Amino acid sequence: MRTALIVAALAVLLALPSVMKPYYVTLVLPALAYAIALLGFNLLFGYAGLLSFGHALFVAIGAYGAAVLSSRMGVKSFEVILLVSAAAAVSAAIPVALLAVRYVKIFFGILTLAFSMLFHSFLFKFYDLTGGDTGIRVLRPSLLGRDFASLDKTAFLVGPFYYYCVALLVVLGFLMWRLVHSPFGLHLVASRENRRKSEYLGVRVRFIRLIAFAISAFYGAVGGVILAINTGQADPELAYWTHSGELVFMTVLGGFASFMGPLVGAFTFVFLKSELMGATQYWRFWLGAILLAIVVLFPRGLVGLGQELWARARKQ
Amino acid sequence: MSALIETLDVRKAYGEFVALDGVSLAIAEGEIVSIVGPNGAGKTTLVNLLTGLAAPTSGSVRFKGEDIAGVGPVVLARRGMARAFQLVHVFPSLTVAQTIAVAVVSRTGKAMSLLAAIGSDAAVNARVREVAEIFGLERKLHTQSRFLSQGEKKLLDIASAFALAPEVILLDEPTSGVSSADKHGLMRNVIDSARKAGVKSIILVEHDMDLVAEYSSRIVALQSGRVLADRAPADFFADPQIVAAIVGKRVGRLAKDAH
Numbered sequence: 001m002r003t004a005l006i007v008a009a010l011a012v013l014l015a016l017p018s019v020m021k022p023y024y025v026t027l028v029l030p031a032l033a034y035a036i037a038l039l040g041f042n043l044l045f046g047y048a049g050l051l052s053f054g055h056a057l058f059v060a061i062g063a064y065g066a067a068v069l070s071s072r073m074g075v076k077s078f079e080v081i082l083l084v085s086a087a088a089a090v091s092a093a094i095p096v097a098l099l100a101v102r103y104v105k106i107f108f109g110i111l112t113l114a115f116s117m118l119f120h121s122f123l124f125k126f127y128d129l130t131g132g133d134t135g136i137r138v139l140r141p142s143l144l145g146r147d148f149a150s151l152d153k154t155a156f157l158v159g160p161f162y163y164y165c166v167a168l169l170v171v172l173g174f175l176m177w178r179l180v181h182s183p184f185g186l187h188l189v190a191s192r193e194n195r196r197k198s199e200y201l202g203v204r205v206r207f208i209r210l211i212a213f214a215i216s217a218f219y220g221a222v223g224g225v226i227l228a229i230n231t232g233q234a235d236p237e238l239a240y241w242t243h244s245g246e247l248v249f250m251t252v253l254g255g256f257a258s259f260m261g262p263l264v265g266a267f268t269f270v271f272l273k274s275e276l277m278g279a280t281q282y283w284r285f286w287l288g289a290i291l292l293a294i295v296v297l298f299p300r301g302l303v304g305l306g307q308e309l310w311a312r313a314r315k316q
Numbered sequence: 317m318s319a320l321i322e323t324l325d326v327r328k329a330y331g332e333f334v335a336l337d338g339v340s341l342a343i344a345e346g347e348i349v350s351i352v353g354p355n356g357a358g359k360t361t362l363v364n365l366l367t368g369l370a371a372p373t374s375g376s377v378r379f380k381g382e383d384i385a386g387v388g389p390v391v392l393a394r395r396g397m398a399r400a401f402q403l404v405h406v407f408p409s410l411t412v413a414q415t416i417a418v419a420v421v422s423r424t425g426k427a428m429s430l431l432a433a434i435g436s437d438a439a440v441n442a443r444v445r446e447v448a449e450i451f452g453l454e455r456k457l458h459t460q461s462r463f464l465s466q467g468e469k470k471l472l473d474i475a476s477a478f479a480l481a482p483e484v485i486l487l488d489e490p491t492s493g494v495s496s497a498d499k500h501g502l503m504r505n506v507i508d509s510a511r512k513a514g515v516k517s518i519i520l521v522e523h524d525m526d527l528v529a530e531y532s533s534r535i536v537a538l539q540s541g542r543v544l545a546d547r548a549p550a551d552f553f554a555d556p557q558i559v560a561a562i563v564g565k566r567v568g569r570l571a572k573d574a575h
Contacts, residue, residue, distance in 0.1 A: 186418055
């Protein structure tokens with residue numbers, strides 16, 4: 001059943017550019033970016049039980065990595081941009097994690113929030129370095145050494161870049177799936193469920209949390225690179241706390257208790273937001289109302305709701 | 317007989333309050349040592365020192381000749397000491413098999429296998445099944461811990477500690493929450509399993525004098541942070557003063573009857 005759903009979803013993703021208007025396909029790109037970022041976010045939140053309120057930090061590092069590398073240093077290769085930006089995010093994550101993994105719950109959340117706001121202030125204030133509130137442009141990269149010069153910007157984004165991002169989601173999704181079902185993943189869940197007991201069973205809680213944090217930063221940065229290339233811009237709003245809030249929102253919307261939840265959440269959120277923004281200026285109100293309804297009525301998110309409906313349908 | 321665990325003139329103070337004062341004891345291979353004493357005598361503090369959770373204010377705590385003052389549970393688990401808890405400690409959403417596997421993974425140093433599939437690791441699964449069978453949990457392997465009965469949770473707590481293949485296991489009131497009809501069954505099961513699993517010594521912290529009298533090879537009685545007595549059970553229960561000081565007269569008589 002699960003495999004069938006995944007294959008179907010993948011088929012839809014691959015078919016989209018040929019059946020949908022380019023505008024909608026450019027909406028799928030941020031959804032792909034968020035899906036990748038949330039795979040990492042939920043390793044911390046869903047599996048390790050650590051809720052980061054500042055995870056946009058790593059998305060922003062990815063985006064600014066892409067901006068600096070492409071417009072300031074003339075790097076064209078998407079692969080190099082991905083790896084260098086993700087490596088930067090991991091190096092930033094390690095000192096943050098060394099401090100943050102000592103804490104859980106609200107203290108962990110506030111610490112991560114504080115770090116992301118520090119980065120936001122840095123981006124905002126150091127105008128000469130970061131472009132301040134206007135940010136830095138992100139130039140179109142080459143993919144596997146090919147720069148697709150004959151395609152215009154939109155054709156590039158909804159064409160080769162789109163398929164590349166789908167492939168990234170598949171590969172990174174598969175790796176994350178393996179990770180959460182590995183001995184490491186088991187220790188992570190054990191440390192979430194009962195820290196003291198897990199330590200007595202030999203689980204190195206702080207160390208595995210640190211590793212999980214670094215991996216989630218890697219995924220966050222990959223998402224950030226894709227977002228920035230899609231919009232052609234890296235700006236400080238990416239590091240702002242409301243952006244971190246959106247990451248939490250998407251995860252809760254889809255359901256953090258399941259592997260697929262954040263992916264469903266990312267796609268639903270991006271489309272919901274774009275539809276609401278087009279329909280009403282009070283879109284923030286409606287997004288809030290929807291989140292409220294999800295938390296109260298379906299605490300396991302859309303995936304949890306789907307599972308429940310499926311179980312009920314099978315009974316009848 | 318060489319001492320597996322020893323404390324030398326250990327003192328532990330929390331500010332003004334002295335929880336332990338000049339405690340020296342040695343536990344050798346093959347012993348089952350009970351630590352008894354009224355509430356506030358320092359049992360919990362001693363257990364925390366023995367399991368490396370806290371460091372003594374002065375004096376030393378050694379396990380296999382090495383200082384373990386405050387090294388923490390993770391290091392001790394690797395060196396061969398396990399602990400089961402007074403209150404049941406399990407992972408509510410993990411299954412019985414997964415819970416035991418947590419310890420097997422630590423034991424085999426596989427915790428950093430980031431991409432290996434735990435579910436299809438034959439060596440881990442075989443060991444998990446073996447441990448589950450020792451404790452009669454093999455039919456519940458795929459049940460989540462939160463759906464187990466209180467007694468089964470207790471067994472699982474101890475079983476997961478056994479899965480570390482420890483040399484020493486510290487049992488903190490292993491039969492609390494278990495019906496009095498079942499407690500002897502559980503204790504015999506635990507001690508037999510321990511022998512089979514190669515556990516060399518057992519430290520038992522227990523209020524139930526019935527169990528202490530039946531299963532200990534030696535009893536260490538604490539009172540107000542000092543060792544009041546360190547004797548074989550027969551000597552211990554033959555001294556009415558000590559028994560009265562530790563457990564009160566009524567239970568003292570009970571334990572004597574048991575002999």
